[in-house]
Amino acid sequence: MATRAVISLPATPKAGEAFEVRATVAHAMETGYRSSDEGARLPRDLVRRFECRLDGELVFAADIFAAISANPYVSFWMRASQSGELRFSWRGDNGFEHFETRTISVT
Amino acid sequence: MRALLLLLVALAARAAEPDLRRSGRDTMSSALRTLQADDAQHPAQLALALGRELWGQGGKSCASCHGEPEKLRGAATRYPAWLNGEGGGIVDLPGRIQRCRVRHQQQPAWAPEAEPLLALTALVAQQSRGLPLAPPRSPELDAAARQGQQLYTTRLGALNLSCAQCHDERAGLRLGGSLIPQGHVDDYPVYRLEWQSLGSLQRRLRGCLSGVRAQVPAWDSAELLAFEAYLARRSAGMPMQPPGVRP
Numbered sequence: 001m002a003t004r005a006v007i008s009l010p011a012t013p014k015a016g017e018a019f020e021v022r023a024t025v026a027h028a029m030e031t032g033y034r035s036s037d038e039g040a041r042l043p044r045d046l047v048r049r050f051e052c053r054l055d056g057e058l059v060f061a062a063d064i065f066a067a068i069s070a071n072p073y074v075s076f077w078m079r080a081s082q083s084g085e086l087r088f089s090w091r092g093d094n095g096f097e098h099f100e101t102r103t104i105s106v107t
Numbered sequence: 108m109r110a111l112l113l114l115l116v117a118l119a120a121r122a123a124e125p126d127l128r129r130s131g132r133d134t135m136s137s138a139l140r141t142l143q144a145d146d147a148q149h150p151a152q153l154a155l156a157l158g159r160e161l162w163g164q165g166g167k168s169c170a171s172c173h174g175e176p177e178k179l180r181g182a183a184t185r186y187p188a189w190l191n192g193e194g195g196g197i198v199d200l201p202g203r204i205q206r207c208r209v210r211h212q213q214q215p216a217w218a219p220e221a222e223p224l225l226a227l228t229a230l231v232a233q234q235s236r237g238l239p240l241a242p243p244r245s246p247e248l249d250a251a252a253r254q255g256q257q258l259y260t261t262r263l264g265a266l267n268l269s270c271a272q273c274h275d276e277r278a279g280l281r282l283g284g285s286l287i288p289q290g291h292v293d294d295y296p297v298y299r300l301e302w303q304s305l306g307s308l309q310r311r312l313r314g315c316l317s318g319v320r321a322q323v324p325a326w327d328s329a330e331l332l333a334f335e336a337y338l339a340r341r342s343a344g345m346p347m348q349p350p351g352v353r354p
Contacts (some may be wrong), residue, residue, distance in 0.1 A: 005151055006156055008147035022147050024152065026153045026157075035199075069303065071153055073150075
């Protein structure tokens with residue numbers, strides 16, 4: 001099943017005005033500290049880093065650790081002076097990678 | 108004439124009677140209410156996205172018969188339902204989706220509470236937001252609702268508690284730190300923070316039954332469906348806002 005992410009942000013934010021971006025990605029966030037019913041250690045499988053870039057420029061980044069629950073949800077505020085493409089990336093253990101892009105047109 | 112007058116008076120009195128039923132979503136903390144009301148924060152968004160993905164998937168998809176999910180507005184208000192064809196029996200909304208999957212898509216049924224099943228259930232239920240619950244009637248459903256009402260008022264389990272003792276007689280009071288809700292079924296499936304996932308009404312009922320140390324009925328058993336039939340009537344007319352968020 002394809003990795004899913006849900007991102008919400010205003011379609012047409014005002015230039016220079018702060019707006020909220022919320023992003024969540026479907027991920028089990030297995031801590032590596034738990035055991036299966038058979039007693040075997042469940043290997044760690046985490047999203048390690050989330051980044052959001054506007055036309056290549058880093059807007060927001062977060063290092064994510066085991067204490068973050070499944071489907072990590074990040075919300076932050078940003079400002080844009082011109083229209084562009086927001087690129088969201090999640091990277092993690094076992095080569096996990098997920099990308100999403102959203103265009104914002106500043107009014 | 109006199110009888111008619113009495114009837115009218117009785118009807119007027121009934122109409123004036125305030126509805127004391129309160130949805131669980133109205134008695135939650137304001138933070139949780141916001142979580143449910145704001146689609147951008149709703150924890151079931153990922154499940155709804157999965158539901159939409161599944162809706163159009165496969166050779167014979169949900170979409171090839173039903174069109175857009177929005178077309179099913181109002182469908183979720185009419186469960187549990189009695190099916191005449193398709194082997195008959197009472198089904199709730201997840202059960203209806205399972206029957207569709209087996210009969211029309213010729214796929215094996217999902218396990219109870221499987222992620223895709225809950226996702227599709229949530230997607231279909233979401234389309235009926237704001238509509239009042241309108242459980243259908245039929246002799247079979249009437250019988251099930253009667254059985255459900257009996258179960259609801261019967262003391263069960265090692266704790267010897269009936270549903271009614273908490274959810275009718277003590278609703279609004281606290282059990283430990285938690286508010287006892289009236290137990291309405293207007294928001295199912297719900298995303299329960301305790302579960303960290305969506306869950307069906309059957310999961311909720313099984314949780315309650317195991318909580319009073321009663322024997323937990325099997326998934327889709329006659330007892331659970333009877334509970335659901337009664338509870339739907341108990342909440343009839345209340346507007347739905349699925350998928351719900353609950354603590």
